Amino acid sequence: MDPVENDKLTTTAVVETDEVLAPGQTYRSVSDRVSDMVLTWPVGIRWLAGLAMALTLLFILNIALGWVFTIGVGVWGINIPVGWGFAITNFVWWIGIGHAGTLISAFLLLMRQKWRTSINRFAEAMTIFAVACAGLFPLAHMGRPWLFFWLLPYPDTMGVWPQFRSPLVWDVFAVSTYLTVSLVFWYVGLLPDLGTLRDRAKKRVTKMIYGIVALGWRGSAEHWSRYETCSLLLAGLATPLVVSVHTVVSFDFTIAVLPGWHSTIFPPYFVAGAIYSGFAMVLTLAIPLRKYYHLEGFITMKHLDFMGKVMLATGLVVAYSYVMEAFMSFYSGNTYDRYMMMNRMTGPYAKVFWTLIFCNLVGPQVLWISKIRRNPWALFVISLVVQAGMWLERFVIIVTSLHRDFIPSSWGMFYPTRWDYMTFLGTLGLFFTLFYLFIRFLPMIAIHELRDLVHKTEHEKAAAAH
Amino acid sequence: MAKTPLYGLMAEFETPEQVIKAAQRSRDEGYRRMDAYTPFAVEGLPEIVMSSHDKIPLPAFVLCGGLTGTCTGLLLEWYPNVVGYPLNIGGKPYFSWPSFIPIMFELTILFSALTAVFGMILLNDLPKPYHPVFNAPRFDLASRDRFFLCIEARDPKFNLERTKDFMAGLNPIDVTEVES
Numbered sequence: 046m047d048p049v050e051n052d053k054l055t056t057t058a059v060v061e062t063d064e065v066l067a068p069g070q071t072y073r074s075v076s077d078r079v080s081d082m083v084l085t086w087p088v089g090i091r092w093l094a095g096l097a098m099a100l101t102l103l104f105i106l107n108i109a110l111g112w113v114f115t116i117g118v119g120v121w122g123i124n125i126p127v128g129w130g131f132a133i134t135n136f137v138w139w140i141g142i143g144h145a146g147t148l149i150s151a152f153l154l155l156m157r158q159k160w161r162t163s164i165n166r167f168a169e170a171m172t173i174f175a176v177a178c179a180g181l182f183p184l185a186h187m188g189r190p191w192l193f194f195w196l197l198p199y200p201d202t203m204g205v206w207p208q209f210r211s212p213l214v215w216d217v218f219a220v221s222t223y224l225t226v227s228l229v230f231w232y233v234g235l236l237p238d239l240g241t242l243r244d245r246a247k248k249r250v251t252k253m254i255y256g257i258v259a260l261g262w263r264g265s266a267e268h269w270s271r272y273e274t275c276s277l278l279l280a281g282l283a284t285p286l287v288v289s290v291h292t293v294v295s296f297d298f299t300i301a302v303l304p305g306w307h308s309t310i311f312p313p314y315f316v317a318g319a320i321y322s323g324f325a326m327v328l329t330l331a332i333p334l335r336k337y338y339h340l341e342g343f344i345t346m347k348h349l350d351f352m353g354k355v356m357l358a359t360g361l362v363v364a365y366s367y368v369m370e371a372f373m374s375f376y377s378g379n380t381y382d383r384y385m386m387m388n389r390m391t392g393p394y395a396k397v398f399w400t401l402i403f404c405n406l407v408g409p410q411v412l413w414i415s416k417i418r419r420n421p422w423a424l425f426v427i428s429l430v431v432q433a434g435m436w437l438e439r440f441v442i443i444v445t446s447l448h449r450d451f452i453p454s455s456w457g458m459f460y461p462t463r464w465d466y467m468t469f470l471g472t473l474g475l476f477f478t479l480f481y482l483f484i485r486f487l488p489m490i491a492i493h494e495l496r497d498l499v500h501k502t503e504h505e506k507a508a509a510a511h
Numbered sequence: 512m513a514k515t516p517l518y519g520l521m522a523e524f525e526t527p528e529q530v531i532k533a534a535q536r537s538r539d540e541g542y543r544r545m546d547a548y549t550p551f552a553v554e555g556l557p558e559i560v561m562s563s564h565d566k567i568p569l570p571a572f573v574l575c576g577g578l579t580g581t582c583t584g585l586l587l588e589w590y591p592n593v594v595g596y597p598l599n600i601g602g603k604p605y606f607s608w609p610s611f612i613p614i615m616f617e618l619t620i621l622f623s624a625l626t627a628v629f630g631m632i633l634l635n636d637l638p639k640p641y642h643p644v645f646n647a648p649r650f651d652l653a654s655r656d657r658f659f660l661c662i663e664a665r666d667p668k669f670n671l672e673r674t675k676d677f678m679a680g681l682n683p684i685d686v687t688e689v690e691s
Contacts, residue, residue: 072550072656198587206591210610218614222621229628237654241550244651260638263645264653266547268635270557274569275631279624286620293613496551496656500527 060341063350065159066498067342075343075495079488080238080245082338088485091337096481102474109467113185120464127447127459132186133297134439135469138322139179139476140220140294141315141435144287145323146172147227150234151283154276160351162498163343166491167334167484168327169231174479175326176224178472183216185468212296219293226286230279233272236262237493291319298442304385305446308373310366317362321405322435324356328428330480332421334489343490346419353418356431360409363438367406381451389445393458398441404434515690518643519545519663520674521650522683527553530658533681534559537662540677544666548644548659560660569630576626577619584615647689661689 062068066075113120123130146168153161184193196217198207207214239259246252262268295315298306328349335344374386389398408430417423449456483489524530530547534556537545543562547553588611592598597605632638644650644661653659660683662674678686 076550076655198591204596206596209588209592209614210607212613215613215617218617218621222617222624225621226624229624233628233631237551241654244654256640260632261640261642262637262654263642263650264548264550265635266549266553266556266560268637269549269552270561271565271569271631271634273552275627278570278573278627282620282624282627286617289613289616289620293617296613493551500551 062342062345063347064345064502065162065347066495066502067345070342070495070499072496072499075499076241076492077245078343079490079492079495080241082484083242083486083488084245084247084251092481092485096478099474099477099481102470103478104474105467106471106474109464109471110181110185112464113468114190118186118188120462121468122459122461122465124457124459126450126455126457127444129186129443129447130459131440131461131465131469132182134436134443135472136179136182136186137294137315137439138436139175139182139472140223141291141319141322141439142326142432143172143175143179143223143227143323144291144316144319145327146170146175147223147230147283147287148320148323149327150230151280151287154280155284159498159501160348162494163340163345163490164327164331164348164352165494166231166234167330167480167489169227169234170480170483170487170489171326171330172227173224173231174476174483176220176227177479178476180220180224181472181475183220212293212300215293216297219290223286223290226279226283230283233275233279234491234494235487236260236272237264238488238491240264241492242488287319288316291316298446303446303450304374304379304381305370305389305442308370310369310373314363314366314370317359317366318435318438321356321359321363322432324352324359325428325431325435328352328356328424329432332425332428334484336421338484338489340490343495349421349424350415350418353412353424353427356427357409357412360405360412360431364406367402384449385446388449389441392445392449394441394445394448397437398445401434401437401441404430405438408434517664517671518646518689518691519661519665519669520671520678521644521647521659521661521687521689522678522681523649523652523685523687524658524660524683527556527658529682530660531556531559533660533678533683536681537660537677541668542662542666542674544663544669546644546661546663548650548653548661550654550656550658553658565634569627569634572630573623573627576630577623580618580620580622581615583622584618585611587618588614643689643691646691648687649685657684 060067118132121130121132123132146165149161149168150165150172153165184190187193196207196214198209207217236259239255240262243252243255243259246255292312292315295311299308299311301307331344331348331352335341371386374382377383389395409427411417411423412427417427444459448459522533524533527549530549531553534545534547538559545560547556547560549556585608589606592607592611593605644659647659647661649657650659660678660681662669662678664671668674675686
């Protein structure tokens, strides 16, 4: 990624700052810096290479999904008793990742946290792409995917309706709502920035395309007033939505009577886990972005520190959930619950379980150390470890409860097949393809919010000087 | 050559504080038909430049939208379970409303969010690819780092010479005429 010659921020040495925004920024400097990345910076070899890898994985997804739709879900390792394998693990993992983006956009807006400004745009984009990946799995995992529309309430010739009392149907509404709301929230945030891109674009075609999607935004004060109202309302709506969506996803498990699933701790456990893995993904994206696009002045040490702290906090909630699950299993006196816990710890999937405990519980405890939270590469490694751990957690919850439930004659094993792995890696390809395209064609940091931040920072400095 | 009708006069400022002062002075002078164009939302500015409020404010629309969502959810779940295809599951009530709540909640959020977004866009009279202010010189800076104040020619107090002098007195970077 070759930066423009006269860009002050990139030709000087990288100075890490603890402020929310590097000092010395003006409205023009932040506007130009972010919009230049879209409009004037040449496409670098790194971006092309990354996109090529992502497209390769996307191609693999194509093949894997095509195979599963042609032959059937038997190409995966699922069987009786383990009817849910990688597909639902991946679904819950991807949806969970999406939640951090909405939390940063919506919840931190309500809490008036300034540090959300530099990260909320690409975090919200991450949410949309993650939910898009997640949405593939409920469709793909159906035995008869051509009948997917039976999940939707329409007056049919058979006189039947979806089972509205089932969390699986609640999921349809929750995830569709989540995708739609995230998309419109993201688009609303983008509107003024699309105006900026339209105004700064030199080529006619570029100007026209951005002009169409900017809807004629001109920065009128009257418009800004309604815009701010809309943003606050959306933030207020999206925050309970985040909590409700992963709660409904957790209900997919809690409604069953299986030991290890039928547990009231699941909703808060899942929501905390979602934020945990979501912030990990935000870090996984933010750290390379700030390095390769020289955004250390925007995504500063403070952001890394705060994100590390949020990861630590949610990690502790998840740890508490693990301990409570284990304790309640034994305290309940229920043979089946006790066995489920013993099986997780000592049974065929014990290695997976203990890896998960290390990744989610033990490893991230290093985040207590401030130096680690301020070390980008340490944070990057920890974020990958947490994401792996959260994937393993979903896997363990699903497979260990399914493969050995009440009656030993029903017990079985689950072994993933190559199609399982290919589908999962393929969704990573979809996610990164979309993300690479996003950073190329849209401003990855919210420009108008940056200007507002510059304004507020100036105000604070002026007030402090008096 | 026929002169295109005048839309208004545009003054360009460097800081949000300047445009707020200018807008306040314009309002005190009696001008009502004006608008400010800024690269980010400036607090206090909309109240000064707006001469009338929306008859139905956006939050009211959103509330209505949300309640529509709730009722839609309720109706959607009530009809099949009570009238259309009631299922006797262990003698449990047909109108098992607690189990209807998740979908009602999601639809409330969905309808509210869509109302908020489309409401905001439509109340703002967008999409509007053409607007006279885009003809102002350097107006593209309104989405970058400059703050503009425009007094429309439609304003009853508008007089080309007097308003131009008045605006020059607000200490802008520049005062220009905007064609329609």
